[in-house]
Amino acid sequence: MFKRVFWIGTGIVVGVVAVSKAQAYVRANTPQKAREFILGPDEDNVGQRTLFGLLTQFQQVMKTREDELNNQYTERFEARQRSL
Incomplete structure (x- = not known):
C-alpha cells in the first residue's frame, strides 16, 4: 500500500514539474502570437x-x-x- 502511494505521489510530482517546465520553455522560446495561440490570451x-x-x-x-x-x-x- 505504501509503495503505491509513494509511486502515485512521485508520478504526480514528476507530471507537475514536467508541465511547468514545458510551459516555461514555450513562454521563453516562442513569439507572443504563437504563445497566445497555444496557451490562450490568459x-x-x-x-x-x-x-x-x-x-x-x-x-x-x-x-x-x-x-x-x-x-x-x-x-x-x-x-x-x-x-x-
Missing part, C-alpha cells in the same frame, strides 16, 4: 482553466448518468406497481 491561468473544464465535464457526465439511473429505477418501480 497565459498565467492555463492550469486553472484546464482543471475547471475537466471538473465541469465530469459533473455533466455524472449528472447525465445519474439521470439515466433514476429513469431506469423509476421505470422498474412503476412496472412493479402496475403488476401488483
Whole structure:
C-alpha cells in the first residue's frame, strides 16, 4: 500500500514539474502570437482553466448518468406497481 502511494505521489510530482517546465520553455522560446495561440490570451491561468473544464465535464457526465439511473429505477418501480 505504501509503495503505491509513494509511486502515485512521485508520478504526480514528476507530471507537475514536467508541465511547468514545458510551459516555461514555450513562454521563453516562442513569439507572443504563437504563445497566445497555444496557451490562450490568459497565459498565467492555463492550469486553472484546464482543471475547471475537466471538473465541469465530469459533473455533466455524472449528472447525465445519474439521470439515466433514476429513469431506469423509476421505470422498474412503476412496472412493479402496475403488476401488483
